Amino acid sequence: MALLELKDLNVAFEIPDGEVHAVTKLSFSIDAGDALAIVGESGSGKTQTMMAVMNLLAENGSASGKALFKGEDLMQMNAADLNKRRGKEIAMIFQDPMTSLNPYLRIEQQMIEVVMHHQGLTRAEARAHAIEMLRAVRIPDPERRIRQYPHEYSGGMRQRVMVAMGLLCEPDLLIADEPTTALDVTVQAQISQLMTELRAKSNTAIILITHDLGVVAGLCDRVLVMYAGEAVECGTVEQIFYQPKHPYTKGLLKSVPRLDQPDDSGLEAIPGNPPNLLLLPEGCRFRERCPSAHDACRDTPPMQLDGQGHAWRCFLGPTDE
Amino acid sequence: MPGAVFWGQLMNDRVLRVQDLAVHFKVREGLLFNSKTYTLKAVNGVSFELNAGETLGIVGESGCGKSTLARAILGLIKPTRGRVLWLGEDLGKLDEEALRKRREDLQIVFQDPLAALNPRMTVRDIIAEPLWTFYPRIARVQVDERVRGMMKMVGLLPNQINRYPHEFSGGQCQRIGIARALVLNPKLVVCDEPVSALDVSIQAQIINLLKDLQKKLNLSLVFIAHDLSVVKHISDRVMVLYLGRAMEISSRSALYKRPLHPYTSALIKAVPVPDPKLARIASDTGLTGDMPSPLDPPLGCVFHSRCPYVVKRCELEVPALRRMENGDWVACHCAEELDLTIGKAPT
Structure with missing residues (x-):
């Protein structure tokens, strides 16, 4: 049984201009002792997902769906029962x-x-x-x-x-929301190292929320990529870094400045901006910024699976470029 | 004499010279009668030169004085010691009016794109403000034309000219900030962490934009960042700062292959590699502890308390910034003995 399993999680916020859909139909699971990274840009819903799981959403926020922790649904739990787990089993x-x-x-x-x-x-x-x-x-x-x-x-x-x-309290699950983002690079390296050591020692499962693909590569086993509130790709670190399938993941990997590239190689940026969560486009949410977009992308793309734990939300097949 | 001509050429190209620049702040700590005044040496004797059309990257961790240095170069903070020579003229010796005229050449792009823009001004007013300041009699039509031209140049749609900053995303706001900095055709632009508040995909857009504009307009850039990977894509030379002092000033090609200073080497090793196989064998930075308080920096070499190669001399004597055989600069007593080639096991 998975330690934590999310099923069709939706998170929305009521604001004067309408309803902001921060997270749409998100499902994933993590096993005991595993390290999962949730990667995405600001506004992709990565933080609000975990806030919803911990029942820490702001007052104008609402969540639906299931979050099964050791088989029990955290979303249906009252505050007293939740408090027995927060801090102790989930930190x-x-x-x-x-x-x-x-x-x-x-x-x-x-x-x-x-x-x-x-x-x-x-x-x-x-x-x-x-x-x-x-x-x-x-x-x-x-x-x-x-x-x-x-x-x-x-x-x-x-x-x-x-x-x-x-x-x-040696929790079973540690949720770390951008734990190194506010820190300087040398300190960042120390904290990452520390988390790896502690994980090995206490067998704590980690969900690392970050926008920094470099940190992910060193720390995690699996990666979930989010874009505009949706999961767009999920797989092992090797699958995500070496055989990315979704055009957004590919673009994200190319736009990271790296030290091991030749000096004058330019950065390949993803053109445009993420969509407004108040007015989400029909069909694929990445369509407007996607280099491989075509007419079919006006429909919602299916989640494709390759049978080896790699999943991506796109019309492109496993071998399409 | 051909040598003299060459030297003259070189001197002409050198637009900015910073000599022994220091900015000290007085800080009071403690309560009323118990209080003590300390001197915080934010920038402590930094020297460098910049050519026309060249980009100097300045890298360092928080508290190393990089933002203070940026402001001191532009004369926004009065230096405690040292000089800033712009086209051979000492900016510190100019009176208010003369300095104001020079400011047309010297511009800045700030870190937080939204906070740097007045929320109650339209994009037109924001980009046009420097024009109105320096040319109060300029015709409105001309201003509009120029503003639209600038918006196009930085990748904004000119029909968004009447919008307010909150209607734009972070990356677009930074484009507005860049348009404002470039509207007067400056010769030098200081960019103070222009991309650190942006998402990676947007960050790459802005870096590419700055690079293009620099080529097009032959700008001299000072590009400040806390991360060596960002600086690598835009700089010709890189200066590494630590506790207000320059540790190393090297050409880009040399710095990333074989840094001269142990601190540079640690900074390079600390950058996480977005590649699972390489990340697992990533080398330890070798650094211990945190950066000391700038109120009470270590004696001798400021880096000695964290340096893995420390020797007795480092605790006693401040290493001067000196020129190495290949023309790069380093402030380390042991620079000749250390081989810090990246990817090589430490000896």
């Missing part, structure tokens, strides 16, 4: 380490709260556990550091605290 690391920590509370207070609540440890035990965790994420001098406030930490250290907090 989430948010994008911005500056704003996700409470500036008024010491790191200690913020860390031991979760453990005391979920594992019923005493304050002293929880504290010892938190110090252990800080040491695991390589915060120097954790006994002293744990007494400090978030502003006394650098950006990279705050994100490491977030990772430590996420892993405190």
Whole structure:
């Protein structure tokens, strides 16, 4: 059984101008101990998908569909039952380490709260556990550091605290929403390395939400590519990086600036802009920017499967260029 | 003498010379009676030169002083020490009025495209504002014609001239920002992280646009970024900054193959490779810890606290930026002994 399975998830937001369809009929699953990347540009719905699963949508948002976690539907669960799982079985690391920590509370207070609540440890035990965790994420001098406030930490250290907090209860599933985006490249490399190590140690499944294909390549086993609220391609990292089938995935891979390219090779950009989620086009949502678009693309393309776990939403066959 | 002619040519091409530029800020920490004043050396003795039509990439992590440097070059911040020579003229010695005239040549593109545009002005007014400022008597028809021309040049539809910034996407807003910077036909444009707020597919569009425009208009560009992979596609030379000091200034071809400074090498190794096979064998950056606080930088070489090749001398003596045999510049005591060729195991 999959650890988490999403079936036909829809997320919409009510705004004065109408209804924004952030996520449309999204289905995917992740097994225990797996690492899945959800890749897409801003507005592709990658964050709102996980917010809906955690029941953290903004007030004007609504979600439908199923999110089965160990066979139980998170969408139908009441707050009390959900709270038993959030933080303990499912943890989430948010994008911005500056704003996700409470500036008024010491790191200690913020860390031991979760453990005391979920594992019923005493304050002293929880504290010892938190110090252990800080040491695991390589915060120097954790006994002293744990007494400090978030502003006394650098950006990279705050994100490491977030990772430590996420892993405190050894969750089965860790959702990391752009965990390295706000960080400098050298720190980014450290955090990625850390997550790989911790994953190997505790067998935690990871859903990594990101727009950075470089981070994905090093960290994940499978990739789900989203565009304008839809899944457009899903497969193993090798399938996605070496044999991409969807024109959007191909374009995305070509537009990433790489260090291992010859000096004067230009970047191949995808022309145009993503569609407005208020006025989604009929048929294929990537049609207007697609180099291979033809008349058939006015109809909604089917999800094609190759039988080896690779799926793509396009009329192009497995061998079409 | 042919040598002299050649040298004269070279001097003419050199549009911008920055000499020992430093910007220090006074920072107060602590409460009322307990407070202490510190000096934050955001930029601390940076020198470089820029030729006409050349692009210099400036790379560094947050807090290294790259944005402050950009502003100091344009005279938006008064430097504490050092000079900025624009076409041989010291910008710091000019009075307000004279400096204002020079600004026609010197323009900037900002990082956050939406925040850099006034939300209550139409695209026409935004792009035309520099024209009105420098040529108050210009005819309206002429302005409109010029604005439409600029919009076409940066890839916007001229019929969107009456729209407001919120009606555009991030990438389009950055195009508006670029049109505004280029409307006066400047000679130098400083781009302060122009693509870091944009999505990858859009990022590539803007980089390609800047590259095209530079060729077309023979612009000199200073392109600031925090990521070496972005800079690679646009720069002729790259300067690497760390805690307000230049660690290395090298030509692009040399820098990405064999960096001279350990920090450059770490930055290159830290860039994630979008290729699963290569990413798994990716080398460790060798860096430990975080960047020290710029309020209390390490003595000696500012990078010594994180450098994997540190020796005793690094803790005592600040390495000067010096010229190597191939013409590139580096500030490292051990540059000759280290072979930091990318893809080679460290020795």
